[in-house]
Amino acid sequence: MRNLMAIDANFWASLVENPWMIVVHILDILIVAYLIYRLIKALAGTKIMSLIQGVILFILLRFVAELIGFTTITYLMNQVITYGVIAGVVIFAPEIRTGLEKFGRTTQVFLQTQHMSDEEKLVQALVNSVAYMSPRKIGALIAIEQTQTLQEYISTGIKLDADVSSQLLINIFIPNTPLHDGAVIIQGNKIATACSYLPLSESKAISKEFGTRHRAAIGLSENSDALTIVVSEETGAISITYKGEFIHDLSKENLKVFLSRHFASEKVSKTAWYHRFLGRREK
Structure with missing residues (x-):
């Protein structure tokens, strides 16, 4: 806890010394939020979106099991998460490729200087x-x-x-x-x-x-x-x-x-x- 408080104090001190960092952090958050939004929009309607929802639910259940103290269940879930990523990439390779292509086309449109209204x-x-x-x-x-x-x-x-x-x-x-x-x-x-x-x-x-x-x-x-x-x-x-x-x-x-x-x-x-x-x- 003391380490966290020290990190928090150092963080706010750095912001006071360099106010420009506030803008940098806000911009950082906005960029990440925009990229997540574009990724979700590109994957919407594909099978991989259902997979992502299932993975999120699985991870939440894993944290709940760890909080309760289910050691064996937590261990098994960790193993599934570790090897499940590789299995998911292999199984959903076509959907991943389609989603990345959509995301790439979206980026190209965003970078174009002329956008038709x-x-x-x-x-x-x-x-x-x-x-x-x-x-x-x-x-x-x-x-x-x-x-x-x-x-x-x-x-x-x-x-x-x-x-x-x-x-x-x-x-x-x-x-x-x-x-x-x-x-x-x-x-x-x-x-x-x-x-x-x-x-x-x-x-x-x-x-x-x-x-x-x-x-x-x-x-x-x-x-x-x-x-x-x-x-x-x-x-x-x-x-x-x-x-x-x-x-x-x-x-x-x-x-x-x-x-x-x-x-x-x-x-x-x-x-x-x-x-x-x-x-x-x-x-």
């Missing part, structure tokens, strides 16, 4: 899908919910609740498929519905060259703050509507820049930036 993944999926559909003149209407809910229009469609991907968006709008007619509504990071009906704009200023998809996109922008992307079935032209603004004939590169800037900052006035970006306005 949810917004970047959404932009990439939208751009890739539009880049495929535009030259093939596959008509598309994609509405992205912003601060105002689109539940009124979501209720008119067919519920999907699927992760956003360019492959899924392309397949939805392939002609003559059950879901190609109507709008896809994206809510958060999910495709909420397909085949939804949007309100048509009654503005007489809209050129007759624009069909129902464009009128629906403009109509939604007049009734909400949703961002809507349109691909023309007749020409393959790409258009965007937002808060009553209609921007027509975007290139793939301009669409990517447009969407990236839109999702990157909510502090900048979107409408004002639209005019600076393209230098023109169509209604």
Whole structure:
């Protein structure tokens, strides 16, 4: 006990003399905690996780047996622990390898300087899908919910609740498929519905060259703050509507820049930036 008290006194004395050690110890604990968390997460769902739980329970029982004074049981448990580690490695070699591979991939992702956010993944999926559909003149209407809910229009469609991907968006709008007619509504990071009906704009200023998809996109922008992307079935032209603004004939590169800037900052006035970006306005 005196030795422990002496060690404890020396420990606190060292902290007083060198306050920086407090930060070092805290950092040390946080790193160990993070590594244990990542290891547990990497092994979750594997057979080796069940083995680890069993080993922890076995060790606890061993300490209980030692406290009670069961000498023989404690000795046998010590032998099992000693040789059980080797047996466990041999038996669960595939699971251990899989877990370490997961842990290694997690570390690689953590060390990467560029990590795609949810917004970047959404932009990439939208751009890739539009880049495929535009030259093939596959008509598309994609509405992205912003601060105002689109539940009124979501209720008119067919519920999907699927992760956003360019492959899924392309397949939805392939002609003559059950879901190609109507709008896809994206809510958060999910495709909420397909085949939804949007309100048509009654503005007489809209050129007759624009069909129902464009009128629906403009109509939604007049009734909400949703961002809507349109691909023309007749020409393959790409258009965007937002808060009553209609921007027509975007290139793939301009669409990517447009969407990236839109999702990157909510502090900048979107409408004002639209005019600076393209230098023109169509209604």
